Amino acid sequence: MATIVQAERVKVTVKDLKGKADPDWCPGCGDFGVLAALKQAIVELGLQPHEVLTISGIGCSSNLPGYLNTYGMHTLHGRAVAVATGAQLANHALKVVVTGGDGDGYGIGGNHFVHAMRRNVDLTYIVMNNQVYGLTTGQLSPTSIKGMNTKSTPFGSVENPINPIPLAIAAGATYVARGFTGQQKQLVELIKGGMQHKGFALVDTFSPCVTYNHDNTHDFFKQRTRKLEEMGHDPTDLHGALEKGWLWGEVIPIGLFWRREDLPALDQLEPVLGEGGPLAHRPLGVASDIAAALVRELM
Amino acid sequence: MRRIDLAIGIGGAAGQGIATPGDILARIFVRRGLHVNAYNAYQSIIRGGHIFLTLRTSEQSVLSHGDKIDVLMPLNQDTMNRHLKLMRAGSAVLFNSDTIKPGDVPAGVQLCPFSVKALAPTIKGDLVQNTIALAAVLRLIKVDFQILEEILTLQFRRKGPAAVAENVGVARAGYDYAETHFTPFAFSLPDTGKRLAFFEGNQALAMGGAAAGVRFYCAYPMSPSSGVLHWMARHARQLGIMVRQVEDEIGVINMAIGAAHTGVRAMCATSGGGFALMSEALGSAAMMEIPVVCINVQRAGPATGVPTKTEQGDLWQVLGAGQGDYPRIIVAPTNIVDCFKLVPTLFNLADKFQCPGIILSDLLLSEGRSSIDPAELDFNVPIDRGQVIGLNGDGPPANGFKRYLITESGISPRAVPGTPGYAHVVATDEHDEDGVLISDEFTDPHKRQAIHEKRMRKMDGVLPLLPPPVIHGPANAQVTLVGWGSTEGVIREAMQQLADAGIAANNLQIRWLVPLHADAILSILSKSAKVIIVENNYSGQFARYLRAETGFAADGHIRKYDGEPFMPHHLVDGVGAILAGSTKLYVPVHEIHV
Numbered sequence: 048m049a050t051i052v053q054a055e056r057v058k059v060t061v062k063d064l065k066g067k068a069d070p071d072w073c074p075g076c077g078d079f080g081v082l083a084a085l086k087q088a089i090v091e092l093g094l095q096p097h098e099v100l101t102i103s104g105i106g107c108s109s110n111l112p113g114y115l116n117t118y119g120m121h122t123l124h125g126r127a128v129a130v131a132t133g134a135q136l137a138n139h140a141l142k143v144v145v146t147g148g149d150g151d152g153y154g155i156g157g158n159h160f161v162h163a164m165r166r167n168v169d170l171t172y173i174v175m176n177n178q179v180y181g182l183t184t185g186q187l188s189p190t191s192i193k194g195m196n197t198k199s200t201p202f203g204s205v206e207n208p209i210n211p212i213p214l215a216i217a218a219g220a221t222y223v224a225r226g227f228t229g230q231q232k233q234l235v236e237l238i239k240g241g242m243q244h245k246g247f248a249l250v251d252t253f254s255p256c257v258t259y260n261h262d263n264t265h266d267f268f269k270q271r272t273r274k275l276e277e278m279g280h281d282p283t284d285l286h287g288a289l290e291k292g293w294l295w296g297e298v299i300p301i302g303l304f305w306r307r308e309d310l311p312a313l314d315q316l317e318p319v320l321g322e323g324g325p326l327a328h329r330p331l332g333v334a335s336d337i338a339a340a341l342v343r344e345l346m
Numbered sequence: 347m348r349r350i351d352l353a354i355g356i357g358g359a360a361g362q363g364i365a366t367p368g369d370i371l372a373r374i375f376v377r378r379g380l381h382v383n384a385y386n387a388y389q390s391i392i393r394g395g396h397i398f399l400t401l402r403t404s405e406q407s408v409l410s411h412g413d414k415i416d417v418l419m420p421l422n423q424d425t426m427n428r429h430l431k432l433m434r435a436g437s438a439v440l441f442n443s444d445t446i447k448p449g450d451v452p453a454g455v456q457l458c459p460f461s462v463k464a465l466a467p468t469i470k471g472d473l474v475q476n477t478i479a480l481a482a483v484l485r486l487i488k489v490d491f492q493i494l495e496e497i498l499t500l501q502f503r504r505k506g507p508a509a510v511a512e513n514v515g516v517a518r519a520g521y522d523y524a525e526t527h528f529t530p531f532a533f534s535l536p537d538t539g540k541r542l543a544f545f546e547g548n549q550a551l552a553m554g555g556a557a558a559g560v561r562f563y564c565a566y567p568m569s570p571s572s573g574v575l576h577w578m579a580r581h582a583r584q585l586g587i588m589v590r591q592v593e594d595e596i597g598v599i600n601m602a603i604g605a606a607h608t609g610v611r612a613m614c615a616t617s618g619g620g621f622a623l624m625s626e627a628l629g630s631a632a633m634m635e636i637p638v639v640c641i642n643v644q645r646a647g648p649a650t651g652v653p654t655k656t657e658q659g660d661l662w663q664v665l666g667a668g669q670g671d672y673p674r675i676i677v678a679p680t681n682i683v684d685c686f687k688l689v690p691t692l693f694n695l696a697d698k699f700q701c702p703g704i705i706l707s708d709l710l711l712s713e714g715r716s717s718i719d720p721a722e723l724d725f726n727v728p729i730d731r732g733q734v735i736g737l738n739g740d741g742p743p744a745n746g747f748k749r750y751l752i753t754e755s756g757i758s759p760r761a762v763p764g765t766p767g768y769a770h771v772v773a774t775d776e777h778d779e780d781g782v783l784i785s786d787e788f789t790d791p792h793k794r795q796a797i798h799e800k801r802m803r804k805m806d807g808v809l810p811l812l813p814p815p816v817i818h819g820p821a822n823a824q825v826t827l828v829g830w831g832s833t834e835g836v837i838r839e840a841m842q843q844l845a846d847a848g849i850a851a852n853n854l855q856i857r858w859l860v861p862l863h864a865d866a867i868l869s870i871l872s873k874s875a876k877v878i879i880v881e882n883n884y885s886g887q888f889a890r891y892l893r894a895e896t897g898f899a900a901d902g903h904i905r906k907y908d909g910e911p912f913m914p915h916h917l918v919d920g921v922g923a924i925l926a927g928s929t930k931l932y933v934p935v936h937e938i939h940v
Contacts, residue, residue, distance in 0.1 A: 066771070068782045097766045102604070105774070112771050113783055118763035119771035120607060121783070122600065123630050129597040133604030133612070134763070136588055137562050141608070141764055159600075162593040319588050326588055327609035327762060328737065331559025331729050337584060338725035341553060345543035346376070346720065 056095060061086045064096065066114040077254030077265070078108045078175050080228030085144070085173065086115065088238040100141045102131040104151035107182045108175035108254065111146045125155030128163045131170050132313075138325040139169065139314040142242060149176040153189040153209050164218040164247050169312040171241040171248045174211065177256035178263050185259035195262055212292030215249045216285070216305050221312075222248035223288070223305040227272050228255070229265055230301060237303060246312045253301070268299065275302030282306045350380075350533055353402040353412050354483065357429060358421030361393040363473045367419070367480040368399045370497055372544050374489060375403040376717045379538030383408035383835070384715040387910065387940035390569070390653045396424055398940045405538060408717070409835035413915045416531075417486065419479045420446060428939050430455070438528070440482050442475040458482060458528045465519040469512060477513060478520030485524035488534035494521070543720045547685045547712040548573025548615075551641055551705065554689025555613045556585050557725040558639075562605035562612040564590040564598050566620055569653045570709040571643035574615040595620035599627040599640060606631075606638045607772065609737045609762035611693055615641035618660045619650065621667070628702045629668030632801065634772040635750070635760065637696035637703070637732075639689070644708040646909045655909025656709035658831060661887040664704050665860065671798075673701040673805045676860035678831030682716040684857065690727040695811065698732040699804045700760060706859065708882070710911045711832040733757060736765025744768050748779045752796055756803035805861055812858045814866035819852030825921055826874035828900065830856040830888050833880050833912065840917035851921065856888070868896045878902040878924055880917060903931045910936045 064086040072078050089099060099117035103109035105124035112119030118141075122130045127145050135143040152160050152174045163170065179197060180186040186199035189209045196203055215223045222244040226234035234252060241248030253272070255265045275282075278300060280291055288305035314320050323329055333341070354371060356364050368384065375382045380403045389395040400411040418439040420426040423446050430439060435454025443459035451457060460482065466474050477498075484494055495514050502509045524530075545553075552574045555563065563582075565575040575591070582589040588605070592598045598614045606612040616624065621642040631638045644660045646652035664676055675695050679685045685707065696703035735741035744767035751758040758779075761768035771777075775785045776794055784793050817826070819841055829837045834855045844851045854870055856862075871877050877900040879889045884907040893899055902924035906912055912934070920932035 067780055095766065096769045097764055100608075100763045110783070113773070113781075116769055118769050119781075120604070120634065121771055121773035121775060122603075122634075123626055123774050126596065126600040126627065126630075129592070129600035130604035130607075132597075133562065133564070133601035133606075134608050135604075136590070137605035137610045137612070138608040138762075138764060158593050159597050162597070317588065318583055319586055323586065325608070325764075326561045326586075326605075327764075328739075329561060329586065331561075331611065333556055333559075333585065333725040335726070338557075338723075340584075341556070341581070341725075342543060342720050342723050345545045345549075345718075345723075346541055 059090055059095060061090055064089060064116050066116050068113045070114045071110065072107060073258050075257040076107070077177060077228035077256070078111065080231055080234065081108070081146070081173060081175050081252055081254055082111055082114055084231060084234040084238055085146070087235045088242060089117070091235070092239055092242060094142060098142055099144060100134055101144045101146060102127045102134065103145065104147045104156060105182070106148040106151045108146060108148040109151055125151055126159065127151065128156055128159040128170070128172065132163055132166070132168045135169055136314055136317070136326070138327040139320060140325045143170050144242065145170050145172040147174060148181070149174055149178060149190040150180050150188045153211055157189070161218045164215055164220040164249070166313045167219060167221055167246045167310055169245055169247070169314055171238065171250065173238060173250045173252060175254035176211070176251050177254050177260055178208070179256050179260040181256050181259055192262060197259070210292065211249065211251045212304055213289050216288055216292065219247070220249050221246035221307050221310055224248070224250045224303045225301045226250055226252040227268050227301050228252065229269050230272065230274070233274060233302065240303065244306065245315070246310060271297060271299045272301045273298050275300045275304065280304070349405045350536065351402070351404045351412070352417070352487065353400055353415050354417040354419065355398060355400050355415040355429060356419040356421070357396065357398040357425030359394050359424070360388065360391050360397055362421045363476050364397050364399050364421065367476050368401055370480060371401055371483070372715070373497065374484070374493060376542040376544045378536065379540030379542055380405060380536070380717070381408045381542065382544060382715070382717040383411055385411035385710065385911065386713065388654050396428065396940060398425070398429070398938070405536060409839040410914055413913050417483055419483065421475060422446065432937060438486060440479045456529055458524070460520065460523055465523055466516045469516060474516055477516050481517040481520035482524035482528065485521050486528060486530045488530055491518065491521050541720070542717040543723065544715060544717050545682065546573060546715040547682050547707060548643070549577050550682050550685035551615065551689060551707065551712065552577035553723065554686040556581065556587070557686070557727050558690035558693040559611050559729060560587060560613045561610040562588045562602065564592050564601050564614050565616065566592055566595045566598050568617045568620045570645055570713045571615040571617050571641065573712060574641060595623040596627065599624040599638070602638050603627060603631050603634070603636050607634070607636050607763065609734065613639045613641070615643060617643050617645050618647050618663060621660065621663065625667040626669065628674065628704070629670060629672050630774040631702045632672035632674060633774050635700040635758070635801070636772070637693070637700050639692055639696055639703045639705065641705040641707060643712040644706065646907070652909045654709070656882060656911050657907060657909065658708055658882040659884070659887065659907070660706065661859070661883070661891060664706055665891065671802060673699065673801055674704060674860060675699070675701065675808060676704045676706060677858050678706040678856070679711060680831060680834035680855050680857050682711065682714070683718055683722050685711065686723060690729070694728065694730040695808060697734070698730055699757065699808055700732065701804060706831060708832050733759040735759055735761040735768060737762055741765050741768060749781045750777065750779045750797060750800070752779055752800045755807050756800045757807070809861040809863065812861065812863065814863040815854055815856055815870070817852050817854050817870055820850050821852070823850040823852040823875065825849065825851045825876045825878055825925060826854055826871065827851055827878055827880055827917070827921070828854045828856070828871070829880045830859065833882065836912045836914055837880055837917060839914040840921070843914055843918045844921060847918065849921065849925070862895050864895045867892070868898055871898055876901045876925065878904060878921060880904045880912070882906050882911065901930070905931065905933055908936050910940065
């Protein structure tokens with residue numbers, strides 16, 4: 048990986064990646080599985096803690112950066128993808144991972160989500176999708192199923208949920224996957240694949256809420272999820288990806304839906320980054336000949 | 347000796363090509379070393395409506411667009427109808443008599459009709475009248491035709507020699523016609539032998555950003571701030587600046603914050619509505635202690651308001667932007683050179699104190715244009731990045747680095763992502779010295795108090811670094827005019843007019859708004875005979891702020907909130923009325939319907 052920091056590389060273990068705080072998630076929360084998978088992915092990819100920047104918004108799952116020993120930003124609700132876009136472009140030597148929940152990413156952050164995919168920003172976005180608002184104590188989320196009883200829909204929701212898989216494919220994401228915290232090995236591979244992918248990678252992850260979602264539980268997904276690789280799916284097949292992405296019922300596919308590697312990421316398209324390394328480490332100041340030319344324009 | 351003070355007004359509908367003759371005239375003036383001030387009154391329309399450009403020139407600094415028009419170039423009947431009645435004796439009106447009729451002409455105004463059909467019978471297109479009028483104006487102020495010929499040749503070169511010949515021919519016809527039919531002004535436009543630069547406030551802000559070393563600029567288009575984006579986008583590759591147009595202003599500020607966290611200098615600009623969307627994130631920059639600079643180019647509000655009109659109505663918005671108390675530095679440039687020079691200064695402060703910096707400009711300043719001595723545009727400015735680790739590779743051994751270490755100054759060293767050994771989390775949730783959240787399990791009021799005080803304490807260090815405002819003009823004046831930001835020019839011109847009328851006035855112009863030199867201001871104003879606060883808003887936002895910070899209540903107020911900037915005589919009239927005791931609040935009526 049291109050990095051301007053010339054520190055000696057050391058072998059990193061999962062233990063080394065333990066953050067300064069211990070998770071305060073409810074016992075049994077799916078998010079523990081995502082944290083473990085992300086650590087495992089970082090270890091297996093041989094990344095150093097300082098090479099990774101983990102950026103989250105607000106919500107139960109967005110507390111993740113605090114539990115991880117990498118650089119981290121715990122930003123505002125819904126804004127992680129926008130912050131991450133700026134960070135990745137300003138220092139494209141960093142491996143930028145965005146973590147958060149379905150409300151944070153698909154609800155309040157929906158606009159940034161769509162546009163980051165359109166731009167194919169080189170981010171790995173892990174959405175811990177529990178289909179409910181947890182930290183605000185159980186209201187409807189953009190991915191809550193129709194009919195769901197929550198505090199804000201006590202008589203059942205009449206709205207259709209958002210489906211992030213076809214949405215991401217249509218918006219231009221170049222790596223679109225869905226994991227399940229009950230399938231840890233596959234989740235590690237999906238996250239690793241996303242982090243190795245040059246471009247916008249979405250890893251939507253079923254991460255069941257044990258406290259507020261009694262419909263879409265661990266057992267619900269255990270009974271229904273089926274691995275795409277076992278379904279003979281080809282992730283370069285657009286129509287197949289969309290068809291599989293729409294499946295929701297007795298069979299819910301998990302795995303890599305869609306990947307294309309022919310499109311450059313935004314940082315690769317930006318001529319300003321062509322040479323000179325990350326912007327963050329370039330010297331400040333305007334060369335005197337350029338300054339003179341700028342003034343001449345005004346004369 | 348009374349020098350030349352010439353104001354040219356060019357009016358028409360959007361799409362009639364007002365900008366080009368305006369640019370050519372401005373260029374001719376500054377290349378002779380003459381000072382220029384230009385203000386364009388326009389509407390939120392792409393075709394049609396009424397646009398009126400005022401271009402004023404003199405050998406001396408031109409502080410505002412002034413009170414009068416000496417040469418009117420109406421490009422349509424509407425402009426003639428709106429402006430002719432305001433023309434004064436000695437002025438001239440140049441117009442295409444084929445399509446425009448003058449109506450009632452004030453005494454002493456020279457009508458200069460020309461027929462486009464007669465002067466350019468074979469040439470099609472509406473822009474011909476502009477070229478003829480421009481040439482005729484130059485004849486009236488005795489500028490050699492050769493100068494216009496050179497400019498037209500340059501301008502039409504890309505369209506080929508036929509286009510050059512055609513336009514130069516038309517101009518020649520207009521110039522010659524003016525020579526034989528119109529009475530020229532008594533003066534010849536002088537040439538000082540110097541050359542000045544000419545630019546608008548938004549360009550100055552963008553260039554100030556470049557001088558500060560901005561490497562990341564992002565924005566969402568919004569009048570009247572888009573000029574900054576346009577300049578940045580045009581020069582991005584030349585200067586190595588990443589420029590992004592973002593999906594909305596919430597994305598803009600958050601993207602800038604993300605970029606700034608990695609160590610670049612990041613800047614964005616918007617107007618009041620976009621700034622409102624940025625509010626929460628500005629607080630987050632302060633909470634995470636990430637330096638970022640945001641420009642708010644005010645337009646008349648509230649809501650969508652009047653997108654193409656000026657106002658100073660966002661002071662309280664920026665003072666109170668976002669929830670909670672947080673350190674922020676706010677500055678309102680008082681002229682176009684200030685726009686350029688304050689940006690690097692503000693970046694140095696934002697870096698040093700690791701907090702957001704806000705520049706409060708307005709349409710008058712940002713879209714107004716002014717001549718400037720090119721020597722003022724010094725890009726070689728001092729840069730202070732503050733206490734930052736890892737910008738130039740590895741940092742020193744981390745030794746238990748704590749991102750939010752509690753210090754006496756409130757400033758904690760920051761490390762940029764990518765630096766080995768300094769991995770940490772910055773958080774918008776309240777956190778301890780180590781960046782660990784304290785808001786979830788167990789808040790700990792003592793930790794909250796300590797870290798909140800640490801953040802806020804940084805502001806104590808800012809004030810001593812800011813120059814206190816100083817009084818401009820005679821010490822023993824009858825009246826002190828207090829203004830902030832863009833009103834400096836018009837106030838100072840009004841002071842000269844007041845002096846001519848025998849009223850000694852001075853001016854206290856406030857540039858740094860937060861932190862405010864409250865003691866210094868109070869000390870000055872308590873010695874003033876009478877204090878009048880001048881501002882472009884309805885409620886006296888600065889007057890209320892000053893009172894909140896100092897307890898000082900002014901003797902009178904001059905306010906304008908019709909969208910148009912003050913003209914000098916508005917202030918002269920207001921001062922007269924207030925000193926005469928007839929009112930404490932004077933609101934001028936804008937005479938021109940633009």
